[in-house]
Amino acid sequence: PHDAAPHTPLPKAELHLHIEGTLEPELAFALAERNGIDLPYATPEELRSAYAFSDLQSFLDLYYRLTAVLQTEQDFADLAEAYLERAAAQGVRHAEIFFDPQAHTARGVDIGTVIRGLTSALDTSRERHGVSTGLILSFLRDLSAEDALQTLADAAPYLDRISAVGLDSAEVGHPPAKFTEVYAEAKRLGLRLVAHAGEEGPPSYITEALDLLGVERIDHGIRCLEDEALVARLVAEQIPLTVCPFSNVRLRCVDRLEEHPLPAMLAAGLLVTVNSDDPSYFGGYVEDNYRGLRTALGLTDDQLRLLARNSFKASFLDEARRTELL
Ligand code: HPA
Ligand code: ZN
Numbered sequence: 001p002h003d004a005a006p007h008t009p010l011p012k013a014e015l016h017l018h019i020e021g022t023l024e025p026e027l028a029f030a031l032a033e034r035n036g037i038d039l040p041y042a043t044p045e046e047l048r049s050a051y052a053f054s055d056l057q058s059f060l061d062l063y064y065r066l067t068a069v070l071q072t073e074q075d076f077a078d079l080a081e082a083y084l085e086r087a088a089a090q091g092v093r094h095a096e097i098f099f100d101p102q103a104h105t106a107r108g109v110d111i112g113t114v115i116r117g118l119t120s121a122l123d124t125s126r127e128r129h130g131v132s133t134g135l136i137l138s139f140l141r142d143l144s145a146e147d148a149l150q151t152l153a154d155a156a157p158y159l160d161r162i163s164a165v166g167l168d169s170a171e172v173g174h175p176p177a178k179f180t181e182v183y184a185e186a187k188r189l190g191l192r193l194v195a196h197a198g199e200e201g202p203p204s205y206i207t208e209a210l211d212l213l214g215v216e217r218i219d220h221g222i223r224c225l226e227d228e229a230l231v232a233r234l235v236a237e238q239i240p241l242t243v244c245p246f247s248n249v250r251l252r253c254v255d256r257l258e259e260h261p262l263p264a265m266l267a268a269g270l271l272v273t274v275n276s277d278d279p280s281y282f283g284g285y286v287e288d289n290y291r292g293l294r295t296a297l298g299l300t301d302d303q304l305r306l307l308a309r310n311s312f313k314a315s316f317l318d319e320a321r322r323t324e325l326l
Contacts, residue, residue: 021278
């Protein structure tokens with residue numbers, strides 16, 4: 001049947017996706033209206049035209065500003081439901097979804113509102129969309145370690161809904177070492193551990209995330225290529241890297257998709273996966289990233305199938321579901 005449906009997206013897992021980064025301009029306007037909030041843009045089109053970034057921080061400024069429209073449980077449920085529907089259409093069968101509680105609690109929205117809203121959509125996802133899900137509580141690394149510890153404490157009543165903790169936001173100047181105690185506590189609570197490292201920050205942040213935080217998976221990680229010994233280690237230990245090609249181009253970590261190091265990473269034997277990061281802001285969802293790699297870099301069907309296989313291997317799925325999906 002390989003030629004019967006050439007445009008059917010490959011079944012895959014998405015492991016690096018910020019739910020706040022799936023907020024499409026149209027939904028932002030609808031939620032702003034529902035909540036009586038004025039956006040500093042006249043139309044969704046005008047907002048979309050502001051999506052031109054010079055680096056990670058310039059993106060984060062807009063990303064955090066737009067979270068203001070997310071206020072009620074229903075808002076978070078609508079956001080997650082819109083993503084899951086799109087994800088299913090892009091071949092996603094399993095999604096491990098980041099959320100940034102501190103981006104909401106800092107505005108006075110209770111963490112329970114966020115988690116209950118998101119999980120109400122996640123709970124019906126397998127049956128409605130065929131997409132199993134996990135939720136990753138991500139700490140903002142430009143806030144203090146104390147703030148992260150408090151956030152973990154605030155999440156205590158909801159830990160059965162959370163599979164892992166992560167670390168995101170402005171990377172440079174906020175090394176993983178800052179969060180050693182927080183990650184030790186998360187591990188004690190039985191959570192899995194991941195962290196963004198080596199996106200804008202140096203390769204040494206990847207090593208710190210592995211050795212000081214004990215993470216099992218690195219988000220982004222593309223700057224590992226600057227350190228041969230680190231690449232050898234990541235290959236030997238088969239540490240998964242959740243790479244986000246469109247994100248890397250839009251945030252100017254990579255000049256053009258045609259120059260993305262993903263083929264070199266595959267050639268080195270790294271356990272690479274492809275993900276969308278913040279698809280509303282970066283020009284496409286996960287299958288769009290796969291297709292972009294095929295078009296811009298000439299990735300073969302075999303390579304794309306390997307990436308999809310890697311995504312299930314690198315997931316936190318239980319063995320039964322992993323076997324079913326592989
Ligand atoms: N990097 C760091 N922080 C983030 C990102 C990212 O790509 N997306 C949302 N928060
Ligand atoms: Zn990210």
